[in-house]
Amino acid sequence: MPSEFDIIRQYFTLKQNRSDVILGVGDDAAILDISKHPQQQLVQSTDTLIAGVHFPEDTSAQDIAYKALAVNLSDMAAMGAEPAWFTLAITLPDDNPEWLKAFSESLAAISAKYNLQLIGGDTTRGAFLSLSITISGFVAENKALTRSKAKVGDSVYVSGTLGDAALALAAWRKECLIANEYSEYLYQRLNRPTPQVELGLLLRDYATSCIDVSDGLIADLGHITEQSAVGASVVFENIPLSEAFNSSLTDNALKAPLVLAGGDDYELCFTVSKSKQDKFNQLIKEKNLLVTCIGEIESHTGVRCSLNNQDIDILEPGYNHFEN
Ligand code: ADP
Ligand code: MG
Numbered sequence: 001m002p003s004e005f006d007i008i009r010q011y012f013t014l015k016q017n018r019s020d021v022i023l024g025v026g027d028d029a030a031i032l033d034i035s036k037h038p039q040q041q042l043v044q045s046t047d048t049l050i051a052g053v054h055f056p057e058d059t060s061a062q063d064i065a066y067k068a069l070a071v072n073l074s075d076m077a078a079m080g081a082e083p084a085w086f087t088l089a090i091t092l093p094d095d096n097p098e099w100l101k102a103f104s105e106s107l108a109a110i111s112a113k114y115n116l117q118l119i120g121g122d123t124t125r126g127a128f129l130s131l132s133i134t135i136s137g138f139v140a141e142n143k144a145l146t147r148s149k150a151k152v153g154d155s156v157y158v159s160g161t162l163g164d165a166a167l168a169l170a171a172w173r174k175e176c177l178i179a180n181e182y183s184e185y186l187y188q189r190l191n192r193p194t195p196q197v198e199l200g201l202l203l204r205d206y207a208t209s210c211i212d213v214s215d216g217l218i219a220d221l222g223h224i225t226e227q228s229a230v231g232a233s234v235v236f237e238n239i240p241l242s243e244a245f246n247s248s249l250t251d252n253a254l255k256a257p258l259v260l261a262g263g264d265d266y267e268l269c270f271t272v273s274k275s276k277q278d279k280f281n282q283l284i285k286e287k288n289l290l291v292t293c294i295g296e297i298e299s300h301t302g303v304r305c306s307l308n309n310q311d312i313d314i315l316e317p318g319y320n321h322f323e324n
Helices: 004-011 061-079 097-113 164-172 180-191 197-203 217-228 243-248 252-261 274-287
Strands: 021-023 040-050 082-092 117-125 130-140 155-159 207-212 231-235 268-272 291-298 302-307
Touching: 004 097, 004 117, 040 061, 061 082, 061 097, 061 130, 061 180, 061 197, 061 207, 082 097, 082 197, 097 117, 164 180, 164 243, 164 252, 180 243, 197 207, 197 268, 207 217, 217 231, 217 252, 217 268, 217 302, 252 302, 268 274
Parallel strands: 082 117, 231 302
Antiparallel strands: 040 130, 082 130, 155 268, 155 291, 207 268, 231 291
């Protein structure tokens, strides 16, 4: 039976050495050299993932590690911050060494890719697997992207495609079928979302507001409109959908709910002012970025969405943990 300390030493002490980490995993706390980041502001956020709530219970250890980091990196992306460090509080139902090894290797791989260092955490045993990550990053003074500065007349954009992860989840729940040829792609979109960190950094010079789409487009754009005291109109036909989504979805009644209220895409939704739009569109072309204008900020309240020039009823808002 390995002790908690064996587990920490073996699986949570990753071989990483950012120059701004004076002391990482192993002491009572980490020591970080913030003087390495002059004129920068520290950006922090926490996201928890619970088995059966945030990922299906049969998700692999590799995918769980990936997703836990990806959703936290996505919050950094949405703020326009450059990720630096994270802590991991993990509750394990058992100490399965194969599971821990696979988890640890995947955690090391994705954190290396983003130059992100694991600097500490907490390891406990409990009935359900649960992970809570606190991530820290840096942004130049007053350059962070927030939800509160969208203005009437700004264009609303979204990165990537929407609905893929929600479609995969619906298929996993046997609420619909997806064709074999698209199954792998769609499950990857659910289990291995790509955090839009690079895009977030670029947006610092263009976007007036930004959020990552974790709970569904309408709900998340709704956070921008509410905190900016504006409204938004979205044209459904303009929302980018993947070929896998379009080709796999057989039940047309599911389309709008999946695209508008389906969570887990971790794309960025953001606004760009009219005055910067030409330059921004030029940048999109130059960098070959997949971002699409889907609507506009208006003076009414709330988020409207039209299809064939008719408002569509938005029934399900986004995922709400405290809803019955
Ligand atoms: P303490 O009892 O002083 O709180 P712990 O025994 O909880 O310390 O942790 C010992 C060290 O291991 C600390 O540096 C802590 O940050 C680190 N640690 C514990 N669990 C994890 C984990 N899951 N991932 C990364 N570091 C961890
Ligand atoms: Mg201590």
